[in-house]
Amino acid sequence: MNNENKLTAIRRYVFSIFNNDATGHDFYHMKRVADAARTIAEAENANSFICEAAAWIHDIGDGKLFADQSEAISDLRAFLLSNGVTEDETRRILQAAKDVSFRKGNIPETLEGKIVQDADRLDAIGAVGIARTFAYGGSKGQLIWNSAEKDNSSIQHFYDKLLLLKGLMNTDSAIRIAEERHRFMEMYLEQFFSEWGR
Template sequence: MSHPPADVDPLFEAVAAEMAAWLGDDATGHDLAHGWRVFHTAMELADSYPEADREVLGAAALVHDVHRAMGAGRDAYVHPEDSLEEVAAVLDDAGFPDAKRDAVLHCVALHEEYEYRGDRRDGDRIEVDLLRDADNLDAMGAVGVARCFAYSGAHDRPMWTPDSDDPSAVDHFHEKLLHLREEMHTDAAREVAESRHDFLVAFLERFEAEWYGRA
């Protein structure tokens, strides 16, 4: 799903085309396919929130990971707020409406903050909550497991190091993924998160059993 279905608004196709230059060769799970999944999940969640501005939400979903691409070359984390100038350029080049650009930038700036880390700032727009929820849902369930191992492999991290403090893919489950169910902002997302969280728990149990040859 690195390209949109036929019925997507051409405005979003234009935004995605600009994002392809940023994310086209990503191997960490933050590629354009991720952007489109977040887009579609956010739009489905928005069905329960008619007050949401779908142009703002859809564009924010597609551009939210510019900061990931900015940090890729130096293997360092770049905060979303430090990517807003680049995000604005993407929107401008795609012909996104100037009047809604700041709302998209606001969503991007706040989308990656978490209560479990103690750095969450509450957004003042439903689009912020929907973007956060859609992005976090894509880190859960079967796709979330696949993305976790893809990310770890791209950063030369092993699957698991049970007798070592070195970071691994399994460690990321405990550090972040298992916390995401409690980070949901909307009722629509909480319902989806329950089953995806259960999948993460079941996967870890099976993984550990197979690791030690018990299954």
């Protein structure tokens, strides 16, 4: 099976899992991350198939989204192997997806992992990142903003994570994209607080 056919199968698998997600981790998040990973991989001379495949599946097994993380990864591994992805490709895809999480604070070991991490982080900032922040916060019952309850607000998430991501990119390609998206978030927050009336 050629790589395009493998990616088509992976896309369908991901759609079956995430198409109804309302937390900002939906199929279209996976698609944007996969598209960005492919673009960055081409610019950074990395393996674009491994990067794109890992980007499609990077949230499978995430503890925020799956009750049984190990079962989700086991099912994914079996799916990949049954759809023409070789043992070596499967190992590399799972490795590239493993250390993406911001919360774990890991820097991936492989270039492909660094690219997938960058692509995922890029989707957390800018206009789409802002929309995803409020989608996730709403799904978890978070306040939009309350200066007395910062820890339980979507706006605080900008300061705890999103505004830090520009300085945590691994590749030159991602750094360039992150600069513009970071500026947009700063402008958004300035406008938000001017309307909210601190």
